[in-house]
Amino acid sequence: MGTYLVTGMGRGIGHELARVLLRRGDRVIGTVRDEAGIAPEWAAFLASGQLRLVMLDVRDAASIGKAAAQIDEPIDVLVNNAGIIGPHRQSTLDMDFEGFLETLDVNTLGPLRIVQAFLPHLRRSKAPRIVTISSRMGSLSHAKSDRIAYRASKAAVNKVMQALATDLQGEGIVAISVHPGWVRTDMGGSGADISVEESAEGLIKLIDRVTLAESGLFFDWTGTQISF
Numbered sequence: 001m002g003t004y005l006v007t008g009m010g011r012g013i014g015h016e017l018a019r020v021l022l023r024r025g026d027r028v029i030g031t032v033r034d035e036a037g038i039a040p041e042w043a044a045f046l047a048s049g050q051l052r053l054v055m056l057d058v059r060d061a062a063s064i065g066k067a068a069a070q071i072d073e074p075i076d077v078l079v080n081n082a083g084i085i086g087p088h089r090q091s092t093l094d095m096d097f098e099g100f101l102e103t104l105d106v107n108t109l110g111p112l113r114i115v116q117a118f119l120p121h122l123r124r125s126k127a128p129r130i131v132t133i134s135s136r137m138g139s140l141s142h143a144k145s146d147r148i149a150y151r152a153s154k155a156a157v158n159k160v161m162q163a164l165a166t167d168l169q170g171e172g173i174v175a176i177s178v179h180p181g182w183v184r185t186d187m188g189g190s191g192a193d194i195s196v197e198e199s200a201e202g203l204i205k206l207i208d209r210v211t212l213a214e215s216g217l218f219f220d221w222t223g224t225q226i227s228f
């Protein structure tokens with residue numbers, strides 16, 4: 001059993017990851033942006049101390065620093081889950097540039113801010129892993145041109161994670177990117193392929209078995225390696 005930090009655990013994939021981990025006995029430090037992210041179902045886990053909630057916005061380094069200072073325990077797995085789909089207008093011919101910047105801020109810079117802030121906690125773990133929920137939509141081999149702010153932000157975060165894997169290899173810290181599937185959440189929509197349960201179970205199986213030799217790679221929720 002380990003301690004997992006999950007960003008954006010108030011809803012969607014982050015919520016389900018936290019639920020599965022708590023039910024099997026792991027400790028979870030969940031991040032939410034505000035009190036609205038604290039569901040009544042967490043009460044018993046909060047009371048027992050198995051779940052801790054910290055508030056942060058991945059765009060805001062000060063809020064991340066404050067959250068990190070509240071945690072004084074090793075973190076085994078850091079799951080960068082928080083993300084946004086980006087602005088309404090995001091084609092190369094009609095781009096909301098402010099929205100594009102925000103998308104990069106949340107989806108690309110956010111995960112790196114989180115890793116930097118919680119690296120001291122990861123360094124205290126015996127099996128430290130960084131898992132960033134990216135998307136196959138960021139694969140450079142996909143020539144599609146819709147949602148380009150989102151796609152670019154995920155392609156960029158993959159590059160950042162690959163570099164982190166190189167920089168942290170010597171310390172034995174694994175860093176991977178994962179595609180969670182097309183999942184029925186607020187972001188994925190009700191017509192998506194798989195449920196949050198299927199996605200979370202697959203992701204956790206992968207997280208449990210990933211090794212340092214696989215650090216820097218990109219996987220999907222079934223545990224299959226996919227191309228950047």
Ligand code: NDP
Nearest residue numbers: 008011012013033057058082083135182183185186187188
């Ligand atoms: P949801 O929209 O359901 O949930 C997004 C989560 O991210 C929420 O908890 C939200 O918090 C949090 N979040 C958003 N912005 C910030 C921020 N600035 N700071 C902190 N937290 C923030 O999305 P999903 O659960 O579907 O997606 C989770 C991850 O999976 C994302 O990275 C997404 O890109 C990726 N993904 C999802 C796919 C899908 O089909 N659903 C497919 C491929 C990848 P709040 O409630 O406060 O808004």
